[in-house]
Amino acid sequence: MDLNNLKPDPIVVVGGGFGGLATVQALLAKSDGTSVILLDEGNRFLFKPLLYELLSGELQLWEVAPQYSDLASELGFIFLQECVVEIDEIEQKLITSSEMEINYSQLVISTGVTKDYSFLDTFQDYACGFSNLNDFRIIKKLITKINNSSEYINPIVIAGAGPTGVELACKISDLIKDRVEIYLVDKGDKILPNCKSFNREKAIDAIHKRNIRVYLNYYIKSVDKTFLQLSITNNETDNFIKIDYSNLLWTAGLKPSKSKFVNHFLNENQKVKVNEFMQMDEYQNIFFVGDITFYENAPFPSSAQVAMQQGSLVAQNIISLRKGNELKPFKFEDLGEMLSLGIGNASITGYGITLAGSLAFEIRRIAYLIRMPGLLLSLKSSGSWLFSKKIINRFFSQSS
Numbered sequence: 001m002d003l004n005n006l007k008p009d010p011i012v013v014v015g016g017g018f019g020g021l022a023t024v025q026a027l028l029a030k031s032d033g034t035s036v037i038l039l040d041e042g043n044r045f046l047f048k049p050l051l052y053e054l055l056s057g058e059l060q061l062w063e064v065a066p067q068y069s070d071l072a073s074e075l076g077f078i079f080l081q082e083c084v085v086e087i088d089e090i091e092q093k094l095i096t097s098s099e100m101e102i103n104y105s106q107l108v109i110s111t112g113v114t115k116d117y118s119f120l121d122t123f124q125d126y127a128c129g130f131s132n133l134n135d136f137r138i139i140k141k142l143i144t145k146i147n148n149s150s151e152y153i154n155p156i157v158i159a160g161a162g163p164t165g166v167e168l169a170c171k172i173s174d175l176i177k178d179r180v181e182i183y184l185v186d187k188g189d190k191i192l193p194n195c196k197s198f199n200r201e202k203a204i205d206a207i208h209k210r211n212i213r214v215y216l217n218y219y220i221k222s223v224d225k226t227f228l229q230l231s232i233t234n235n236e237t238d239n240f241i242k243i244d245y246s247n248l249l250w251t252a253g254l255k256p257s258k259s260k261f262v263n264h265f266l267n268e269n270q271k272v273k274v275n276e277f278m279q280m281d282e283y284q285n286i287f288f289v290g291d292i293t294f295y296e297n298a299p300f301p302s303s304a305q306v307a308m309q310q311g312s313l314v315a316q317n318i319i320s321l322r323k324g325n326e327l328k329p330f331k332f333e334d335l336g337e338m339l340s341l342g343i344g345n346a347s348i349t350g351y352g353i354t355l356a357g358s359l360a361f362e363i364r365r366i367a368y369l370i371r372m373p374g375l376l377l378s379l380k381s382s383g384s385w386l387f388s389k390k391i392i393n394r395f396f397s398q399s400s
């Protein structure tokens with residue numbers, strides 16, 4: 001692509017996750033033909049809340065992870081598969097790992113977070129996360145191996161009883177059908193501490209039903225190739241539980257993506273402190289969106305919902321900035337929460353409903369797929385099963 005043919009004053013977005021793509025979509029809907037360039041180091045957008053359904057085969061790769069090149073031609077933006085390594089705020093340009101230089105007029109950074117193994121050096125060697133397609137492939141292979149084995153396999157340990165840990169534990173349990181025990185470990189005193197109470201109750205039921213063993217108030221003190229030690233949180237005694245394990249899945253801590261170029265923007269909590277307009281005070285033409293951000297006056301959760309709402313607001317603010325209009329502050333509107341709880345099962349609080357079970361699973365799937373960036377792609381992916389299963393009819397007949 002010849003970047004010299006761009007319209008003047010391009011808007012550049014780094015990171016094509018929920019925050020970045022929502023920004024791009026809103027910019028294209030609102031702006032007057034300005035060039036919008038999206039850079040991502042990968043070639044596919046990943047709809048992370050549906051990674052569990054990809055693992056179980058309930059959804060396919062093309063439904064959960066469309067290619068950026070397809071989205072770009074459908075929506076009308078410029079996509080460059082590049083990893084950004086440096087930002088020159090004075091010259092207003094980005095530098096990528098292939099030494100490409102890209103000038104921007106306004107810049108949006110939404111590079112997300114990744115697993116944080118800094119608690120223990122050996123996590124790097126023995127743990128696997130669950131946040132990208134690479135992790136997905138490793139866990140998929142593990143499930144196949146377990147299902148094809150007739151030998152005893154030591155338990156799988158999942159660290160972190162937040163949404164990812166709980167949802168992953170339920171889905172893996174259903175996929176391996178009691179062949180291997182699953183242990184869920186968390187240093188806190190309850191699972192899903194920040195979730196809605198209805199969803200937490202349904203998750204506890206789902207965990208008990210599957211015989212997943214839960215260790216609350218424990219943290220992983222050490223890990224070796226074949227065993228790990230659990231110690232009691234906030235307790236100085238030498239008491240610990242030794243577990244011979246087969247696989248350690250880490251969902252317990254996150255840090256900014258391997259984006260060294262944002263290091264100098266990070267605060268002591270490894271987040272970028274933004275003002276109410278999602279800018280940095282120092283550089284008013286640089287906006288930040290998504291999991292990487294921290295707003296001191298009203299901290300918001302790290303979620304796809306927040307990232308998408310921020311992306312939409314930032315697009316509006318960039319257009320206002322270009323026209324010399326006033327910017328608007330970010331206000332999070334909580335639309336509710338949905339949990340995947342095993343094959344064909346989910347729990348929903350919000351969106352006007354409180355519901356659990358198979359119907360909740362189907363509504364969750366529709367609700368997410370229609371949010372997939374690129375209307376045509378989302379219709380293609382949701383359409384096939386939406387119509388064949390007559391979900392809408394079923395929903396109305398059950399709720400009446």
Ligand SMILES: Cc1cc2nc3c(=O)[nH]c(=O)nc-3n(C[C@H](O)[C@H](O)[C@H](O)COP(=O)(O)OP(=O)(O)OC[C@H]3O[C@@H](n4cnc5c(N)ncnc54)[C@H](O)[C@@H]3O)c2cc1C
Pocket residue numbers: 014015016017018019020039040041042048049050051052082083084085110111112113130131132164257258259289290291292302303304305306307338
């Ligand atoms: C398994 C799982 C399930 C989840 N379920 C839910 C859910 O049900 N509901 C919910 O609200 N949230 C959920 N989340 C959280 C949600 O996915 C995140 O909050 C959301 O993705 C944050 O969006 P983001 O734009 O900040 O980052 P991301 O979506 O992570 O996107 C970051 C992008 O930046 C790119 N990038 C990083 N560094 C560079 C670089 N240097 N150069 C170029 N590109 C770069 C990456 O390749 C990536 O595409 C889930 C997360 C996971 C892992």
